[in-house]
Amino acid sequence: MSAKKTPQKIKYSPPSDTQKVVRRGRGTGRVTITDVARAANVSPMTVSRALTSPALVQQKSRDKITAVIQKLGYVPNQAASTLASAKSRVIGVIVPSLTNAVFIDTLSGIRDCLSQAGYHFLIGESSYSPDKERELIATYMAHAPDGFLLTGIEQQESLRMQLASNNIPAVRMYDLSKNSNDLTVGFSQVKAGYSVARHFIERGYKRPAFIAAQLDPRAMKRREGFRKGLVEAGLDPSAEVLLPVPSTIELGAQLLAKILEQTPDCDAVFCCNDDLALGVLFECQRRGIAVPTQMAIAGFNDLPWAAQSNPAITTIVTPRYDIGYIAAELLLKTLKGQPIEKSRIDLGFELAIRAST
């Protein structure tokens, strides 16, 4: 035993006026499980049990321990717990963007599910870059996460292997995988795009266009479904503008301009998200293009302004919050070793038909 040990304990039998915790020697100077044990006249193990599996501890000891914890203001040291148990209670979460309201809702779902189960999370923004995603995952590995929640199903094989070989489960969100080894929670992006095409066709639009920014895999799947719908109905799917830059309202306005140059007889636009759709609407207003009579507009996600603008914007309602919540739930089940009934959870989507089409 080191000589430093003794003075460090002074603070737990203070001359009554010594409130302030003083750091000395190693450690944080915080109250430890040993301090609690001593004050409660039990062993540290019993305190540990009282905290993690109270059922194993006698009622009397438990009460005493609870009181002492309260009195001393004991807060368990997560680092020590993680080190000893090899369980971090941390989940790594990677989303493509934090400035996109879509993923914020998903994070809310994740948080609501995980925090009630005592988990914390490290949130990373990949900026839609697979390399950035891999980097983030590598960094998070240092925190020994118990699991990951990732966006999309396009992660490279090497990443997949890395997670598998470290025994770290991952749930992928916003898409559905055909591989039954993957845990995925989302909806069919292809079908969503297809349903917008069907809607345009039923409404009688003759020359629908597609505009997209970012061009992440999910946007490209929406395009695929949209084109399929148009082709099936004998329409020309060639009207489109795709730009690999971040999506904004302002860009929506610019993309409408490009479409009109490229396809002057365009009478409907499917925007890969609601930011673009609002920008298109604003630009139509500036140009005096009547919506929907001269130009129909459909968006994606049902962000707050879609239902409020004039005219309100037709859009695909996506289960953003639920995707997060249910993906987190699925991950927790996996972590607890509970059986998984379905590795692929399709939450579907809805088409909200509004005045813009």
Add this chain to the structure above:
Amino acid sequence: MSAKKTPQKIKYSPPSDTQKVVRRGRGTGRVTITDVARAANVSPMTVSRALTSPALVQQKSRDKITAVIQKLGYVPNQAASTLASAKSRVIGVIVPSLTNAVFIDTLSGIRDCLSQAGYHFLIGESSYSPDKERELIATYMAHAPDGFLLTGIEQQESLRMQLASNNIPAVRMYDLSKNSNDLTVGFSQVKAGYSVARHFIERGYKRPAFIAAQLDPRAMKRREGFRKGLVEAGLDPSAEVLLPVPSTIELGAQLLAKILEQTPDCDAVFCCNDDLALGVLFECQRRGIAVPTQMAIAGFNDLPWAAQSNPAITTIVTPRYDIGYIAAELLLKTLKGQPIEKSRIDLGFELAIRAST
């Protein structure tokens, strides 16, 4: 030395086809600093130094260690590091809302500053509740954060004491404190409100109103400044609707309706944020109220739609990203024990005058 130690090492001299790391006994089964040390023929201490203070390690050893780390895929165990050094490299960040784009920008600034310095952060959403904020801080304490970044300066004295007695520095964002012991990075909310009033007055509006949701302390300070400006100019500041509910575009539309009932001769509205302002604009469009001739609209924050709507919305441009970045910088300085020149950093704001006024 335990008997379990030996088999656990098998994986580092595998029969060449054994790629997969197997968990056995305690620990995570991951590569440790000791494994690296052994493979590099140095002590664990030297590996540790090579990682944290490379200057103290001979070039030759450093190169060897770097190569081995690469080869074995070593990732330091944060929990062990935190436990041993009593430094977590974690910063607790509390913002009122994650669904508000304002704070997302601030988080980007924080992330850009902290991640380059090797810090991570725990992000909490207080939902504008002081109690929730205190709870979050208590939870985060278990992770032994090196510091906190908080929103607003209204934290209670007990919280202030708790942080102080644990020697955990905090920087407060989005407002400025008169107390020079507080570290604050923001701007004067009162002055921002005042400048909107001045703008309305200069434009000749006679009956400006104020609408607000959430009613957090910063919104109330904007109101205070706005009223001051009106009163100084001899105008009646009584036209206002304040609702303690979350701010949305839809609510903006409803609040305009209330103001028009309450104050039919109202000719200008200052909205405590741009969500409300967009809702007001949409509602004016629906009611056929011409903006700005019949009704002027001013918002707050300059969110993406403010410059894009028709007409574009006059608003206060706030340094959201910089607030995060500079607050994080200030916190890092404090953590490193560097001298602080200014404990109160006023980043100011701008009034962007657009067509809505």
Add this chain to the structure above:
DNA sequence: CTGAAAGCGCTTACAG
């Protein structure tokens, strides 16, 4: 520039 020893504050794995 390098290393052996001890310790950080928990939990695992026993043993009673």
Add this chain to the structure above:
DNA sequence: CTGAAAGCGCTTACAG
């Protein structure tokens, strides 16, 4: 239901 011993994987504080 409870506890003593050992260990998790790092870093501190020395000593050379």
